[in-house]
Amino acid sequence: MVKHNTNVRVSLPAVCFVWQIAMIILFGVFIRYDEESDARKWIEHKRDHNITSDIENDFYFRYPSFQDVHVMIFVGFGYLMTFLKRYSFGGVGFNFLIASFGLQWALLMQGWFHSLDPNTGKIYIGVESLINADFCCAGSLIAYGALLGKVSPVQLLVVTLFGITLFAVEEFIILSLLHCRDAGGSMVIHAFGGYYGLAISWVLYRPNLHQSKRLDGSVYHSDLFAMIGTLFLWMFWPSFNSAITDHGDGQHRAAINTYIALASSVLTTVAISSMSQKRGKLDMVHIQNATLAGGVAMGTAAEFMITPYGSLIVGFCSGIISTFGYLFVSPFLEKYLKLQDTCGVHNLHALPGMLGGFVGAIVAAAATESVYSAEGLRNTFDFKGDFANRSVGTQGGFQAAGACVAIAFGLVGGAIVGEFEKCVILLPMNSRVERWENPAEE
Amino acid sequence: MVKHNTNVRVSLPAVCFVWQIAMIILFGVFIRYDEESDARKWIEHKRDHNITSDIENDFYFRYPSFQDVHVMIFVGFGYLMTFLKRYSFGGVGFNFLIASFGLQWALLMQGWFHSLDPNTGKIYIGVESLINADFCCAGSLIAYGALLGKVSPVQLLVVTLFGITLFAVEEFIILSLLHCRDAGGSMVIHAFGGYYGLAISWVLYRPNLHQSKRLDGSVYHSDLFAMIGTLFLWMFWPSFNSAITDHGDGQHRAAINTYIALASSVLTTVAISSMSQKRGKLDMVHIQNATLAGGVAMGTAAEFMITPYGSLIVGFCSGIISTFGYLFVSPFLEKYLKLQDTCGVHNLHALPGMLGGFVGAIVAAAATESVYSAEGLRNTFDFKGDFANRSVGTQGGFQAAGACVAIAFGLVGGAIVGEFEKCVILLPMNSRVERWENPAEE
């Protein structure tokens, strides 16, 4: 079937139409407004819960953070990928396409796993669902960072379809079965997304891509565009890590911790970058990426009582690790493992995400009632229902297990999806048109 | 009088100074703080209404949305018009100028029509007034999209002065007399603004503008700048459509519906764009514009119970219609009607806005008490006072009438303003200096 579809004039429109129509049907069957966004149910909800003011609607707790996350997904991830002078359109444009498709599929997949009402068979959505859908897309967008310039839009849509699906499954295992906490997604988003993209890139490796290497550079203005992405990611990361944490102190603390960690990773990134270059000139790739590692590494622990200096230490280490990754790990992976990682997602997402998962495990295991109070401990780690009697030590162990699950899902899932793409969808991957290249940069 | 003012060194400063001084005088006579922003009145208001917490101030319900709308007006509309390599300064700079003037005049005009206190003769403003002023400017900025590169700044200020005035009148007719709902302004902003600009452009048509056509292209980096505008519009459109809806479920639902519709229109835009191009390459003009059509088309219905799949369908259709507009309608209008539409506002605003008006009419007419509850229906459609006994069917009819009023105002008003400009203000319209052209692109 696919062999005859090699013409992108047919395959891309066909995929978009078929999938969008499928979304309409599935939304029609499954998706409804939740009790805070439904005209009838919000009135009943207010009456039933003695709520006197509309300001108690979850919208007002989370909407500003949602919009910040939304900017990160579309402008942050999109513009971060404009640094390659030939692929700027592809970076920002295909990012736009796959996020727009991904968030619809994510609303369904996350709904089925997390909030399907067994009585009505419906998924009820509100502002928190939108944030989670954006988060879910982030995993696939990270994977795109490893594939930039090497795949066609249809392949990207397939990567996204499976990426969202795998995300929903691993998230269910990690958050619901293992009962981990991972509000900013160090594990479920960054470690998973990074290794997912790397595994796909490894499977799709083709030696002739090397020939075009000299074209893969940046120019002054493309680097300035990429800094727009970097800065919006950096500035709004406190919103990312606090968007779905507990109301009140939870959101407040997660924002503070992330803000502090990010500041710290800027300084260590600059230090290592300057040290590594001839005459101390800073490398734009490091400034654009490694400065963000502090936010990735705080994804799990941001809502815990990690203390402000603890956040500084996490940012300090992750800036160093990430910059070293760009200096030594990426060249090593490319040379010996034949693994191309266009945007360096291994250094920005995979490694700091893994670090963040283990930091979260340690901070959880070290939690005490004297610091959190009994009620605070129960709120922060959600020790309720089946998990009412879990100890913080056990929680720490499960957190560490969660990080391993995320990495395994990314690697195995990515390898399978990569093989699937290689076998089934033999699209003309070198076509310049399809990758939306800059015709002036030949 | 004007004949002697052809020197822009005199006319532009003179207009700016005279109008700004007029604004100061009129603000001094009419504009005061409302009861939520006045030091004395907020204390009294809290006491009178038994409000215990400052968080009940409307500021906290609307300010985050206001800032998003503000970004859309200045960065969104401004950068969207930078795609022409010669007119990037004019696009972003004159957008800045006319919005800054327009919002002052809008506070006055909307105040006189909607919130003039008959006892004191004053207009009381708060955060909702600022949002409405920004909305009011949007109409004139849309009109500017049809005129980009063809008019001088003084002409633009005249277009804005009359545009704001006409807006306030048609808004009064549609929202107050016909009692339509149009929170996101499909009718009052987009349909009106689009047809207003098109009518002016049609009247001002000059054949010699054709000669400079070859200069009207984009370059790689100017398209990347324009994508900044596109993305900020796209991301913040949920805030646009929910900014002035009802507290609680109203704002919540409007944001969800718009978010969903926009995602859907990205996919259909990509599909049609790819289908239409040789070798499937995507056209940047479509990606920059038609992806936004879903937000325009949801402007009226976003606050209704249109259901999530209903929003997907609206986005699906508007992405298709808008892209077809760029492919077929714009060339047709230019060739046979001698109508130049620089940014394609017909396809992005006028058509989807009209669609949105009629979608709103249908959804309103289909509203039932079982879905909304009696109280919900009353809140959503504001069936109070003189309109307490209006049925949803009648409401649907008035909604459709409202869309027609908006279009008529745009077309007739634009034609008159265009004739006025042609007769009275014969400024040197081809001056490169005045249009702030890029001297390097000759």
Place this chain on the structure above:
Amino acid sequence: MVKHNTNVRVSLPAVCFVWQIAMIILFGVFIRYDEESDARKWIEHKRDHNITSDIENDFYFRYPSFQDVHVMIFVGFGYLMTFLKRYSFGGVGFNFLIASFGLQWALLMQGWFHSLDPNTGKIYIGVESLINADFCCAGSLIAYGALLGKVSPVQLLVVTLFGITLFAVEEFIILSLLHCRDAGGSMVIHAFGGYYGLAISWVLYRPNLHQSKRLDGSVYHSDLFAMIGTLFLWMFWPSFNSAITDHGDGQHRAAINTYIALASSVLTTVAISSMSQKRGKLDMVHIQNATLAGGVAMGTAAEFMITPYGSLIVGFCSGIISTFGYLFVSPFLEKYLKLQDTCGVHNLHALPGMLGGFVGAIVAAAATESVYSAEGLRNTFDFKGDFANRSVGTQGGFQAAGACVAIAFGLVGGAIVGEFEKCVILLPMNSRVERWENPAEE
């Protein structure tokens, strides 16, 4: 010691590492979560103060404004400095570095002066501390605007270290000892930061910098990047001036006043700019900078009952003054005082900040109980404790004194820091590598 460190490969990393480690130690000793971001203390705080809903957490009052301020600091100030085609990286990149370092040092310095708990010896931080830290950085970033292209990153970090320190002292004197109100920092941020940078630039003047003048131009695209900075500053300035004002009417009014003043200064800037240029073409430097003067000048008075037309008048005057500054004052300073001011901070920050300080003094002195009510007067001017009996006239006098203190601190502090830099840190200031210059623009 320093003489041997002239190699930036050693000095920059060494400074970054040493200072970041010092931050970790000092944060460990001093900084803790406050009662609204601590898991245990928020539960106790809610119980003790009969707070029933988490929405009363200060996070929800201030976080949206905080994020807007954060965007102004990193994207606003950063991109505003990209207009020079050779220094775009340095503008946005070093801005990123010094703000990231500065905010950490600011949390400590402001904590010691304003919120050190005498019983525990700890500083407790929440979202308001983050906003204040960002504000504190703004002072040093403004100073950077006068030094752009002339100093090395290590010098900049020293300028920031002392700038933050001086800021905390003058802020303590002005806000705590003199008990001035200055929510948007006309005095403590803009007047201080502007004169601090100018004094350093004056001391560091070297004639040979003139030789590179022809390289200091802008290009079309670098001006478009700078407009991103301008617009984000302009749009979010209402959040800047309202971020730390009183809950409720205070934040609401400050946002409205700033919004109005900014609109007004755009029109007068355009008028003067057009009048001053041959054939009326607008000068991008004026549009990028003087349009913001209205926000600077409203920094002190925004929270007062200055009335909407009062705000318009302030914006009107500050747009004129600032544009005249670019036309006449900057060339004069350069020619006769040997004072180079790369970004014109004298015209954008120093002058309008001084104006803002005196406007604040006048509006404070003119306050009456009939306008504010007794309680409103007490809230707005914080006439409590030791200052319960202060009259508005006295307050006006102290406000004026505060403006003078800020200017004096800037001038004297800057001169001392400049001399220190000249004597001690003789780094190779002309190195292109260190200033991260665009290699293509030679």
